[in-house]
Amino acid sequence: MHGTGAEVHGTRGVFAVDSTAPGSAPRGLDAFRRGWETQVGDDVFQLPAFSPDTIGDFRVKGNVAKVHGAAMADLHAESATRTADVPGGDQDLVAMYVVRRGAWTLGGPPGYGDRTVSAGQFLVRHLGNLTAFETSAHLTAKFLVLPPR
Template identity: 95%
Template sequence: MHGTGAEADGARGVFEVDSTAPGSAPRGLDAFRRGWETQVGDDVFQLPAFSPDTIGDFRVKGNVAKVHGAAIADLHAASATRTADVPGGDQDLVAMYVVRRGSWTLGGPPGHGDQTVSAGQFLVRHLGRLTAFETSAHLTAKFLVLPSSELKPLLGTRVVTGPADSAEMRLLTALTDMIHTTVADLGPAGVVAAQGTLIELTKAVAKGRFDDVEPRLAPALTQAAKDLANRRLADPELSPAMLARELSVSVRTLHRAFAAVGEQVTTYIRHRRLHEARLALVAPSGRLTISELAAHWQFADGSHFTRAFKKRYGQTPTEYARSTEATSPPPSHSLADSAWPAVRA
């Protein structure tokens, strides 16, 4: 094991361990635990007790860096690892697992099942206590521990998963690689800044690629909301509040994003529903009544649907269906229709 001493205030630390050589265990696990406790500290993350099999065959190498109240571990494990039956005590932190090879199975909170992070995926969640875990042999993974104060309100009880090669994850991974190479030389201000940047990028990952207050990203947020609305058009729960909740932003932020591109959330939903109802009016595979269309596309009743349709298209639904039958073949439901740019007021 190689290491550098942590600063007096415990703001940083870095160590390396390699116990992959034959005959190095259990000394390898002891060295890893000593390095973690000395350079990172139980105040950041308390290592759990491991199973006897893990202690007897611990072939892991990796680099670990501490930056203020966060820690980054890049791990390459030739052997499988498993915690003991009682993983440990209470904690209050956010953990991220990024798996490149192999798998990492995590014990879920009470009442929930285990969660497995497969190769090419990440998982981030708040931990209120230590939970059991297992890793496969031949694991390559990154493990991040972050303070919970800013991230816990965003995550709540959610478990956020996704591809490890998303743009946000690539940026976060690049930052962790840079921290590994520079942390030993960083001053106190640099250490704090490194932790802050880790937290901000983790927020971006958890929010799904947009910042709650960044106006330049309004088009991305608006498009994400439209894509979600398009998939849920017949859902009676579809609303600005539901979209905001699913996208992890405030309703006010969602309205601001639509306003920035000259639209309104409720208008978009109504127009998309009317567009789908218009297609259904002339569908060759059988037609619904006006009342059935109104109910399916979440209008209060047939009269409300008829008024909204006439305001949008200048004809009642019945008039539109008759005129279309007489003058032209029915419109097709193309990819452009479902994406909505071709239909305008």
């Protein structure tokens, strides 16, 4: 497992994580969270709490970047992921999810139900609040989250 980060013009920047090597999964989520909080920040783009199954078997490889206030990720997940809780508070974000393999299910606003983005599909939506989500194992996806301003 490795995680790296780079400063971009004195601001936060990019990190890579690979917790797919044998034996690295138990600390994979910790490495991802550290990279996210250090390079992307937890001010606007908050990470949720994850389920115990996700914490114990977080096998993800990918790159995440924050550029001009937008967060972007290119992820390849061997294990399924599921949130246990989402950060509270209002968010005024626009997010786009593009799934190439597997499926990503996102919680919907009250009364609208969940949305599943399957391989070959994408979803763009306004996030008033962060919602729960889960992904299938063997997911290949990209996401882009734009800040409120």
